[in-house]
Amino acid sequence: MEWCVSMPKIELHAHLNGSIRDSTLLEIARGLGEKGVIVFSDVEHVIRKSDRTLHEVFKLFDLIHVITTDHKTVTRITKEVVEDFAYENVVYLELRTTPKKNDSIGMSKRSYMEAVLEGLRTITVVDVDFVPHGMNVSIPVTNMNVDNTFNGTSKKKIYVRLLLSIDRRESTEAALETVKLALEMRDLGVVGIDLSGNPIMGQWNTFLPALEFAKEQGLQITLHCGEVPNKKEIQSMLGFLPHRIGHACCFEEEEWRKLKSSEIPVEICLTSNIRTETISSIDIHHFVDLYNAKHPIVLCTDDSGVFSTTLSQEYHLAASAFDLGKRELFQLAKTAVNFIFAEGEVKQDLEDIFCLAENKLDV
Numbered sequence: 001m002e003w004c005v006s007m008p009k010i011e012l013h014a015h016l017n018g019s020i021r022d023s024t025l026l027e028i029a030r031g032l033g034e035k036g037v038i039v040f041s042d043v044e045h046v047i048r049k050s051d052r053t054l055h056e057v058f059k060l061f062d063l064i065h066v067i068t069t070d071h072k073t074v075t076r077i078t079k080e081v082v083e084d085f086a087y088e089n090v091v092y093l094e095l096r097t098t099p100k101k102n103d104s105i106g107m108s109k110r111s112y113m114e115a116v117l118e119g120l121r122t123i124t125v126v127d128v129d130f131v132p133h134g135m136n137v138s139i140p141v142t143n144m145n146v147d148n149t150f151n152g153t154s155k156k157k158i159y160v161r162l163l164l165s166i167d168r169r170e171s172t173e174a175a176l177e178t179v180k181l182a183l184e185m186r187d188l189g190v191v192g193i194d195l196s197g198n199p200i201m202g203q204w205n206t207f208l209p210a211l212e213f214a215k216e217q218g219l220q221i222t223l224h225c226g227e228v229p230n231k232k233e234i235q236s237m238l239g240f241l242p243h244r245i246g247h248a249c250c251f252e253e254e255e256w257r258k259l260k261s262s263e264i265p266v267e268i269c270l271t272s273n274i275r276t277e278t279i280s281s282i283d284i285h286h287f288v289d290l291y292n293a294k295h296p297i298v299l300c301t302d303d304s305g306v307f308s309t310t311l312s313q314e315y316h317l318a319a320s321a322f323d324l325g326k327r328e329l330f331q332l333a334k335t336a337v338n339f340i341f342a343e344g345e346v347k348q349d350l351e352d353i354f355c356l357a358e359n360k361l362d363v
């Protein structure tokens with residue numbers, strides 16, 4: 001496990017509100033309880049519970065959103081989530097979140113995202129690169145950690161890029177609004193669009209106009225695909241040729257064939273799939289087949305807070321469940337560089353980081 005922590009890693013599938021520290025969630029809930037906004041004892045056991053079905057997970061998200069959707073809290077959780085990933089040597093994070101609108105507190109999708117950016121700006125304990133290169137002076141890899149210390153030790157550096165999520169409960173217009181916002185915020189580190197939310201809600205056709213527009217405009221797209229059985233939707237999604245997909249749990253032979261010939265990278269979330277029972281047991285997880293077929297895959301956390309995991313734990317779990325050694329784990333982490341949505345210069349820096357680590361970690 002210690003070795004998995006020390007290895008540089010790339011996180012490409014992490015939902016902001018799913019990645020909140022339990023301690024933070026409980027602290028905020030307690031505060032709201034004291035103010036009489038919620039009844040703390042009603043929500044405490046829901047937050048502390050660790051085994052949840054997929055249905056229960058989405059009920060929990062509704063509760064989390066009640067607790068976290070104000071500008072100050074969004075800023076705080078963004079800061080903490082990025083710090084937590086950086087502490088476990090995640091060197092590149094694509095953080096996704098659903099921009100939210102709440103007129104009663106003066107929140108627009110834009111002001112929600114500004115609160116996220118504020119969270120990135122307020123981080124001091126690690127060095128965060130979130131503005132695309134060319135927009136500011138980039139820090140070459142050779143200068144990293146030089147004269148850049150916190151409490152006397154060199155700071156960790158993390159690249160952060162953002163994906164705006166469309167929730168499957170949203171309308172075509174709301175989805176388009178999110179895509180337009182993503183386009184306006186490209187200079188601020190937004191690189192793409194994600195389609196997520198409860199997979200039994202909504203229709204693929206509702207989101208298609210917004211996703212097609214996003215693709216035309218050069219945004220990168222990742223779709224939650226096949227988290228529940230839905231042959232028609234899975235086939236349409238694969239036909240859309242997204243740049244990546246998440247989960248791919250409920251594919252049949254035909255869809256596997258289509259996926260493999262398309263070479264669309266798959267974001268694999270082991271703990272999430274097991275906890276939500278979208279995959280009944282780790283030894284039959286499609287990781288094995290895709291890994292053996294050399295299909296592009298990347299290990300991710302999905303919701304590190306909700307599922308009490310970390311990216312290091314996901315690598316550790318893959319090592320023990322699928323009998324992978326250090327070399328295989330390192331290669332798995334390193335190949336993820338090819339699937340990031342950020343610009344080429346970042347890829348080059350990440351390749352350098354992995355090269356340096358390869359020598360240092362003796363793999």
Ligand code: 6MZ
Nearest residue numbers: 015016017018061097098165196197198224
């Ligand atoms: C589908 C998921 C998800 O956007 O408020 N989300 N969507 N499948 C999953 N697997 C378990 N986990 C999280 O983060 C929370 C939102 O991310 C999506 C859901 O829409 C959830 O409301 P944000 O930061």
